[in-house]
Amino acid sequence: MKTFKQMIESKDVVPASQLEKNKTAAEAQEKVFEEAARSEESHRKTKISTGKVEGRDHWMRELFIE
Numbered sequence: 001m002k003t004f005k006q007m008i009e010s011k012d013v014v015p016a017s018q019l020e021k022n023k024t025a026a027e028a029q030e031k032v033f034e035e036a037a038r039s040e041e042s043h044r045k046t047k048i049s050t051g052k053v054e055g056r057d058h059w060m061r062e063l064f065i066e
Contacts, residue, residue, distance in 0.1 A: 007013040014022075 002010070002012070004013070008015065
């Protein structure tokens with residue numbers, strides 16, 4: 001039979017403080033992943049203009065002459 005210290009050293013048992021750290025790290029990683037997924041999803045919705053579109057006027061600034 002192993003002692004409690006031996007079980008901790010062999011990683012059979014994890015202290016509660018380590019569990020809390022692991023949980024916090026996992027939640028932070030999940031939050032970063034969700035934010036990246038949202039960013040990727042919104043990036044797919046934007047489109048680069050490929051030229052003139054029918055029915056839309058093209059606006060230009062007038063040149064500034066001093």
